[in-house]
Amino acid sequence: MSKTSNINRVDGFAKVTGSATYSAEYKTPGVVYGCLVGSTIARGRIKSIDTKKAEWAPGVLAVITHLNVDKPTGYQKVKDKRNFGQPLQIFKDDSVLYYDQPIALVIADTFERMQYAASLIKADYFKEEHSTDLQKAADKEKKIDTEKGNDYHRGEHDGYKNAEVIFEAEYTIPTEVHNPMELANIIAKWDGNKPTLYTKSQGVEGTRRSVAGVFDVPVEDVSVFSEYLGGAFGMGLHTWPYEIAALMGAKKLNRPVKLVLHREQMFTNVGFRPFTIQKMGLGATKAGKLTGLTHEAVAMTSSYEDFMEGTVNMSRFIYDCANVSTRYRIVPLDTCTPIWMRGPGEATGSFALECAMDEMAYKLNLDPIEFRKLNYAEKDQEQNKPWSSKYLLECYEGGMERIGWKNRKNEPGSVKEGNWLVGYGMGTGTFGCYRSPTSVKAKFLPDGNLVLQCSVNDMGPGTATMMTAIGAEITGLPVENIIIEMGKSGLPKGPTQGGSATTSSVGSAVHDACNLLVSKAVGLASGTLAFKGIPITELTFENGVISSKKNSSKSVTLASLLTANKLDELTVENLSKADEEAKKYSIYSFSVHFVKVLVNPNLGKIRLAHVVSCADIGTVINQKTSAGQMYGGAVGGIGMGLMEALEIDHRFGRPINNNFADYHVPVNADIEKQEVFFVNKKDPISNPMGTKGLGETALVGMAPAIANAVFNATGKRVRDLPITLDKIIETVKV
C-alpha cells in the first residue's frame, strides 16, 4: 500500500461545494440563450417553416433555419468525412433524417423568453415513409466495408454445428441511452474568426479538430474548455450538431450563446447504444469442452453514417475454442447515429455470449464457472499472442467466495428464502487495454508545488486524482502540493477520454514527465556547490528536497535550487507512447460480476440482494476512485439488465419514453448490497504503472449475470433485455 493508494478525489471540494464549473456555468458577460427546435416527423422534407411568431416574440434575437443560415464554409470541404463530428450537417438543407432532428435555432435574451419563442415555431413537411424498427428492417442488413467489419473465422466456419452438444439462441438488446446527469450543453463565442467553446466533450483535441473542419479555421484557433463534465459515458465522443448550431448563432449575433439540450433531446440527438439482435451458436463435447462458437450481430445505425462497435469481438478470444466465426452487420434506420456507450460493443456482446455460456453449461449439467474453467484460454487465440497478464481465475474465486456461490444449486428454482426464489448468476467481461500518445508538462514551482498539465478531461472517473497520485508517487511530494491543469485547449495534447485508456495513456505520460523532471532537478543540483564531489547517482529527490544518499545533511531545497539558478520554474514537457514490446502481447482487463437475486415470481419482482464485482485491471492506482468506478459500472449494468429501453412508437418513428420518469435508470433503492474486489496485480507489459483500464469492463458482464441469476432462481430464460417484471410472470391473454 503506497501513501497514494486511497486518496480522496482532488476535485472533491469543488464538487461538494457547487463551485466546480460545468460547461454552461462559465460566467460569460452578455450571454444569450439558444435552443433547438426539432422535427416532428422521422423522415421527409420541410415544406415550410413558420418562424414569424417566434421572431416577433419578446426578447428574440435570432431564429436560424436552413432557409437563412450562413452555411459554414467547411460544410463543402468535410462533406462526408468523419472528423470527431457527425456527418449530419445541421441546417444544411430541408431534409429530415430522424425525429427531433434540429430544424431551427431560437436565440433570445433570457432563458424563459427563448423557451417560449421556441414553442411558437411550426413546420409543415413532405412526409416520407420512415423505418425505425430493426426487427422489421433486418433484411436491409449490410456489411461494413472496412477491415474491422470483415467476418472472422478460426478453424471451420460455423464449426459448432458439428459438435456433440449444440446450443443455439437469439438475444436482443434494445436501444439504451447514456443520459449523463448533466445535459449536453455549450457556451459558444467568437473573437473575430476564432471560436471558443465551453462544451461537454470527452476529447478537447477532437472537438477542436471537428470545429476547425466545419468552420474552416486553423485547429490552433479553436479554444475548447471542458474542465468538468457531469458524466458522459460515451455521448461526449462526438461533436454534435447542437454544438455547431450554438457556434453559428454566436457568429451571427456576435455574442456568446448558451445552449442546453432538454432532457428529451438527450434521447434523440446525442447518440445511444444501438438496438442489436444477436445469434449465438455454441458446440461442445459432452464433457464440456467448447469446440465451436459462432456469434452474429445485427445492429442499427443511422441512414447517414455507418456505426459499428466490437459486439462480437469478445467471442474470438475469451474462451479456448478451435472453431470460431463472427459476423457483424448493420441496418440503416431513420434515427440519429448511435455512439459508443459505456462498455461499448462488449457490453452488448457479453450479454449474448455469457448467457449462451450459462445456457450451454446448464445443458451440459455443469456449474457455469466449471464450464468456463474447462474452456479457459491460456493465450489469445485470435491474435495468437500470449496474455500480458490474466488473473481471470482469481476473479472467479474472489467472487464465488464473496457471493456464497456454494449455496447455488444448478437446478433452477431450488433455493428459497422465505417466499423469495433465490438465484445466483455470473457474467464475464473484458476490454482491451489501449494507450494513446499523450503529452504532459510537469513544472516545479519555487513555492514547492508541482503543476501537471494535459488537455485530457475528466468525465467522472477521477483522472485528476489519478494524475495526482502518480505525480506524488514519483516525486514524493504531498498530494496537496500537486496542481492539475486539464480539460482545456492550449495545454499539452492529451487523448480523448474513452475506451478505458486514460490512466494507461495519461498516467504513463505523467509518470514519464515526472521522472524526467526529477532527473532534471537532480542534474541541476549536482552542479551546485552543495554537492561538489558527489556523483549524481548518489543524489535523491524526496518531497521537494534533493539530498545525498550517504549524507543527508547535504541537501538543497527545490525552491533554493530554482532561486540559485534564477529560474521561475523547472519544466519538462514530454510525449509518451506505448513501446514496441507491448505489441507482442495481448493486453486485456477482465471482470466478473456475480449477483444473487431474490425473485417474487407472482409479481415479477427481482431484487438484487447482493452484487459482487471483481476485476483484474492490473495495478489499482487508487482503491477509492477505482472502487467507485466499479460500483458505478455495475449500476449501469443493472440498468441495462433490468430496466433501460428506449421505446419507439414505430407508427410515428419517435420515442415515447424520452424522459427520466418513463425511461428508468436505477435509483438508490435498487442497489441493496454491493461489493468490489480487485486482484490488483501489476501487468508487466501494459505501461510503466502496470494498469489495464477499468471504466468499460466495470459494466461488461453485469447484464448477463443478472439474466443468468434470474434463470437460476426461476427457470425463466429472458433473452431480450431488459428483464422487466412482465417477462417473469405468466401472462394470460384474455
Next chain:
Amino acid sequence: MNFITFCDLRLLNLLEYPSDFANLKIDRMASKKNNPKEVTENDSNSRRDFIKKSGLFTALAFTPPSLVMASENKWDEKIAEYLETVPLSIEVNGKKHNLNIEPRTTLLDLLREQLQLTGTKKGCDHGQCGACTVHVNGTRILSCLTLASMQQNAEVTTIEGLAKGKKLHPMQEAFIKHDGFQCGYCTPGQIMSGIACIKEGHANSREEIREYMSGNICRCGAYHNIVDAITEVKEGGKEL
C-alpha cells in the same frame, strides 16, 4: 399565440377586471406586514407607472395599425417588461435579494441564470431526477418545479450555503471521504437531500436511506457510497 394577441388579452383583462389589482395590492400589503422592508416606495411608483403605461397601451390596442407600429418600434418589448414581471423578495443563503422577475421563472433558473448560483443543477427540468434539490424554509424541494414568483420572502439554502469558507459541512466532508460521487453533477442535490433525509428522521437504516434518497438519481452509480456517507453523518450525531 403571438405577442400581440398575448398583450391584447392582458390589457383587456385589466380593463374588465380591475379587481385583480385590488388583489395585488392586498397581497402587497400583506407582505408589507410580514416584512416592512420588502415593499419600497419606489416599487409603488413603478406600479403606478405600470398602470399608466398599460392604460396608454390599451388605447393602442383598439387601433390595430398603431399596434403593429408599436411592435415594430419595439415598444412591445418595453411594455412587456412591465406587464410580465413581478417583484420578488427572497433570501438565498442568508443574502436578501429584491428582484423583478417573470412569473414563469422557476426557482432553479433564477438561481442559476440570474443569481449565478450554478451549484444547483438542472438534470431534467421536470421533477424526475432530483439534481435541483434545495431547501426552502428548511424543507428539501425541487427547484425546477417551483415558481420563484410563489416564493415571496422564502429562505432558500443551496449547496453554496453549506460550507463556511473552507470549513465544509459534515455531509460534504462525508461525501468526499466516502467518494459519494464521480462526475459531481448530481452531488449538490444528493447532499441537500442527504442532510434533509437525516433531519426528517429518515436515516435510521441503510434501507430507509436508500428509499428516502431515491428521488436523487446518480447516473455514475455512486449509491453505495452515498449511503455510506449519510450513514456516517447520521451516526456521527452532529447537528446539521
Next chain:
Amino acid sequence: MKNFQIIRALSSRTAVTNISKENEAMFIAGGTNLVDLMKKNVVAPDKLIDINGLDLKEIEFVKGKVSIGALAKNSQVAEDVAIKEKHPLLSLALAAGASQQIRHMATVGGNMLQKTRCSYYYNTDMPCNKRTPKSGCGAIGGSNRMHAIFGASDSCIAVHPSDMCIALAALDAQVLVEGPKGKRQIKFTDFHRLPGNTPEKDNTLEAKELITSVEIPDHNFTKNVHYLKVRDRTSYAFALVSVAAALDLKNNVINDVRLAMGGVAHKPWRLTEAEEFLKGKTVSEEVFRQAGDLAMKGARTYGGNDFKITLGANTITEALTIAASK
C-alpha cells in the same frame, strides 16, 4: 412556457371569485404537476391563482372523521402520527408516491388533480383525445404498457396515476369543494370519472370549483392494511399496478374489507365485487387468490398491458396476504 399573471389568493372565496372571471385561469398549489405540464405546453393558462396562502393545511380529527385540508402536503399527511395510527393505509400509499422532495411540495388537492402519465398526453405532437379532443388516442395500437384494463373507452385508455387516491377510494373518503355556486360534497369514488367520449374531463369538479378538504370517516382498518405498489424499479416510479387492501379481522374471519386498485383505470378502481366475496370468509391464500381472479373479471387489455391481468390478480392476492399477516 407562456408567461402568465400570478395572483395570490387570500381566501377560498376570493380565489373562486377570481377564477370565475377567467377563461384561462388555473389554481396552483404545490405545482409539481402543473408546472411540469406548463413547461411541456400541455396546458398554458393565462393566469395562475396561487392558493398556498389559504387556510387549508390542517389535519383535524373531529367526531367520526378526519378532515384533511386540501393544501396539506403529501409528506405532512404521510408522516402525521395520528394518520399513521388511524389511517395507516393512507400513510402507506402516500409514502409510495413520487419522491420525498415531491411529497414535500405536492398537496392533497393537487394530488387528486394530477394528470395521467400517458406519454401521448405529454407529447403535444402526438394524438391524444384527453389533451386535444378529437385528435385520436395514440396509446391504442401504440405503446400501452402502463395503460388501463378497466373502464377504458375507444377515446382513451389512460390511467389515473395517484397512489394516495387509491387509499382514499378504499377508505370511503368524501371530497369537499367550493365553487361559484357554493360548497358541496362529492363521494371520493365519484370524484374521478371514466373517460367515455370526453376523456378531457378527469373528474366531476364543476368549472371553477376548488377542492377545500378531504374527509375520511372513522373505520376499523388500523392494523391489517397494506398498499402494494408494483413498478419497474424499486422507488420513484409510477405504478404498473397497485393495490390498497384493508382487512378488519375477527379471529381470522374477514369482518369487513376494502380493496382498490391503481394503474388499471382512468380512476381509482374500487373492487366492490371482490370485497363482497371476501366478507365473512376465513383468511386463506385460496380465498385471496379467488378474490384476485374475481376482481380481474371484465378486464380488457391492449397488447402492451396484457400482463396486467395476471399481475393484477397476483398483486391483490399478495396485498391481502401481507395485510392479513400484519
